[in-house]
Amino acid sequence: MAHVTVTIGGRAYRMACDDGQEDHLARLGEQVDERIDQLRIAFGEIGDQRLSVMAAITLADELSEARRRIQALERDSAAERGARDQAVRQMIEAEAEIAGTIVTAAERLEDLARELGPSPSGRVGMG
Template sequence: MAQVTITIGGRAYRMACDDGQEEHLTRLGANVDARIDELRAAFGEIGDQRLSVMAAITMADELSEARRRLTEAESAALADRKARDEVAHRLGEVEASLATTVISAAERLEQLARELGPSPSGGVGMG
């Protein structure tokens, strides 16, 4: 298990993480630190604990909004897939109907050709 030191609000915190996750954890710590700095600039020195809670709530709100948007996007993608599948099914039905119509027309043409008999030129090509 790896360990990294992240600095938030001027304080260093030693944290454990899975091997290979050190950079990721360091970036997350930097994001939290930046958020606290933004809140400190907006509200002044109102206490580290209060700034930390405000940062956590702000980030939780952003996460909640991202999850809501992801759920909406997943629902839209599912609806799109269903619509695409319905169109593909309908296209299959139209193709089958068209094939049946073409076969019927070909059979009718063959029947008409038999009824008309051989061509006057004896079946030789036009020319």
């Protein structure tokens, strides 16, 4: 288990994380610290605990909005997959219908050719 020291609101916190996650945890700490700094600028010195709670709430709000947007994108993606699958089914049906029409036309042409008899091009000395 790795350890990282993050500084938030001017205070250092030693935190444990999985090996390889040190940079990620450090970046998250920086984001929280930046949010607290933004709130401190906007609201002044209203107390570290209050600033921390406000930062946590605003980050939770952003996370909630991101989750909502992801769910909407997943719904849209599922709808698009459904529409694509329906279009593929319709295309396969159309191809089958066209193939059937071509086979029927070829059979009719063969029938007509038999009715007309042998081709005149096989005769010698016409005219």
